Amino acid sequence: MQLYKDQTLKVYNSLTSKKEIFKPINEGHIGMYVCGPTVYSNVHLGNCRTFMSFDMIFRYLKHLGYKIRYVRNITDAGHLENDADEGEDKIAKKARLEELEPMEVVQRYTVDFHNILQQFNFLPPSIEPTATGHIIEQIEIIKNILDKGYAYEKNGSVYFDVEKFNQTKEYGKLSGRKLEDMIANTRELNAQSEKKNPQDFALWKKASKKHIMRWPSPWGDGFPGWHLECTAMSTKYLGKSFDIHGGGMDLKFPHHECEIAQAEACNGTSPVKYWLHANMLTLNGKKMAKSTGNNILPGEMFSGENTILSKAFSPAVIRFFMMQAHYTSILDLSNDALLASEKGYHKLTDAIATIENITTAAATSFDILAWKQKCYDAMNDDFNTPILIANLFEGVKYINLIKEGKETITEEDKALLKETLSNFVFDVLGIENNVTSKESSNKLPEVVDLLIQLRNDARGNKDFATSDKIRDELAALGIQLKDGKEGTTFSIS
Ligand code: AMP
Ligand code: ZN
Numbered sequence: 001m002q003l004y005k006d007q008t009l010k011v012y013n014s015l016t017s018k019k020e021i022f023k024p025i026n027e028g029h030i031g032m033y034v035c036g037p038t039v040y041s042n043v044h045l046g047n048c049r050t051f052m053s054f055d056m057i058f059r060y061l062k063h064l065g066y067k068i069r070y071v072r073n074i075t076d077a078g079h080l081e082n083d084a085d086e087g088e089d090k091i092a093k094k095a096r097l098e099e100l101e102p103m104e105v106v107q108r109y110t111v112d113f114h115n116i117l118q119q120f121n122f123l124p125p126s127i128e129p130t131a132t133g134h135i136i137e138q139i140e141i142i143k144n145i146l147d148k149g150y151a152y153e154k155n156g157s158v159y160f161d162v163e164k165f166n167q168t169k170e171y172g173k174l175s176g177r178k179l180e181d182m183i184a185n186t187r188e189l190n191a192q193s194e195k196k197n198p199q200d201f202a203l204w205k206k207a208s209k210k211h212i213m214r215w216p217s218p219w220g221d222g223f224p225g226w227h228l229e230c231t232a233m234s235t236k237y238l239g240k241s242f243d244i245h246g247g248g249m250d251l252k253f254p255h256h257e258c259e260i261a262q263a264e265a266c267n268g269t270s271p272v273k274y275w276l277h278a279n280m281l282t283l284n285g286k287k288m289a290k291s292t293g294n295n296i297l298p299g300e301m302f303s304g305e306n307t308i309l310s311k312a313f314s315p316a317v318i319r320f321f322m323m324q325a326h327y328t329s330i331l332d333l334s335n336d337a338l339l340a341s342e343k344g345y346h347k348l349t350d351a352i353a354t355i356e357n358i359t360t361a362a363a364t365s366f367d368i369l370a371w372k373q374k375c376y377d378a379m380n381d382d383f384n385t386p387i388l389i390a391n392l393f394e395g396v397k398y399i400n401l402i403k404e405g406k407e408t409i410t411e412e413d414k415a416l417l418k419e420t421l422s423n424f425v426f427d428v429l430g431i432e433n434n435v436t437s438k439e440s441s442n443k444l445p446e447v448v449d450l451l452i453q454l455r456n457d458a459r460g461n462k463d464f465a466t467s468d469k470i471r472d473e474l475a476a477l478g479i480q481l482k483d484g485k486e487g488t489t490f491s492i493s
Helices: 045-063 090-098 102-119 132-147 162-168 179-184 226-238 249-267 298-303 315-323 335-357 368-380 385-403 411-428 437-442 444-460 464-476
Strands: 010-013 018-021 029-034 067-072 151-154 157-160 201-206 222-224 242-248 272-278 281-283 331-333 479-484 487-492
Touching: 010 272, 029 045, 029 226, 045 067, 045 102, 045 242, 045 272, 045 281, 045 298, 045 315, 045 411, 067 226, 090 102, 102 298, 132 151, 132 157, 132 201, 132 222, 132 226, 132 249, 157 249, 162 179, 162 249, 201 226, 201 249, 222 226, 226 242, 226 249, 242 249, 249 272, 298 315, 315 335, 315 385, 331 335, 335 385, 335 411, 368 385, 368 411, 385 411, 444 464, 444 479, 444 487, 464 479
Parallel strands: 029 067, 029 242, 242 272, 281 331
Antiparallel strands: 010 018, 151 157, 157 201, 201 222, 479 487
8 A cells, every 4th residue: 555545745836825735637646847957067055955855855755655757857958148038058158168069068067967966865867858859849839839829930039929828828827926017017128129028938049150059940040948848848758737847946937937838828738736846045145056156066065175164064964954944945054054964964873773772672652653653744744854854853862762761662663663764864855874985084184194193102102012003004904104204194005
């Protein structure tokens, strides 16, 4: 029997601004689409937070026994520098600055993205399609929208006609905006604009002579508008209506609003049942962003090579830190908060590691089933990981009280306690039970220096037995000490 039959999951749906009971379109099956990265630079920790929120959601839905198809795309074309369909393509610009082929840029940062996500223990999505791999599908959708009269062509570009769409449908329903207000608050279009209205957005852009990333189309050589790829790929792999669409809050408008408009214009149906939006990671109280330089890269945190934090933090600790906040709340990154998370992480994983050693008794003195259900209740309440973690620490408290002889547990309940903790910590939160080799190996030079100092002290005291022992034992570990005029140095073989 699947767990989801016993658990009532509620999710906060941005479309209705309400927490709703989650009921997939097809019982037992879920289709989930999450907007992926634009691969023109290294992912910063803010990007990782959004993807991690959906990794946790994916993990919990799997844990509940759903068969889930999770599609997360790679944006490798069409994302312009600003939302007004102006400016250079972000990837083409990077390629120009670095004198690379655009696809070299795409490859480099896709590899970086996968590498970082792997270190954070992400589960891979079921499908990871690319925008450039779906140009044909995007062209077909444009043709369809043109046929239905919701788009117009101008000088080799095609624009979505928002005003026409809004006559029979509702543009702005996700972000709670009204088209009339948007029109009232925007400046007149400049004379060169091809758009009928400033709210119209590009489905296809004519490529200038210099534009490398270009494809043939019925309207001439060009490239797709950014919003279109997600409609094309989600429809192709999940159907015209699917269960969950996710992304960062900053994508609600215009990106997701435009996705809804395109899909409704093309397919005549509302594409998504539940829209889920993850909130931002901030640094110094401001949104972490590539463009402002207010960001930190995961690699800089793992190695400790940064000017923001006092030490290196392992991916598992950073993941634990992220999970301590609800995915819809803003989270500020700080050294103190990370240090506190590190302590909590060790307390939790140490307790799990020592459950085996606790002695069992004839009876259990606390209500373990009620505790377990409290863990589920937290996750069922729109994936409330901070409350879940508070409950997991109650489990830790029980373990410690049993060790002190103040509570008792049966063999059977001990297994249940261990299974519940490891299900939630490792499978659902995705926290790995290991301090990364990087974090500990970073300390190696300091540890060897300490041993060199102790050896010098021993030599100063003419305790040659100890000083030789330190040198020989280190050599046995492949660490050679070399005494020179400047003092002792070491090398690792
Ligand atoms: P991009 O590569 O710019 O398309 O962004 C990839 C994802 O990262 C999107 O879902 C954004 O919403 C998300 N994102 C960008 N900045 C932040 C941030 N500071 N905190 C959380 N998510 C972010
Ligand atoms: Zn998208």
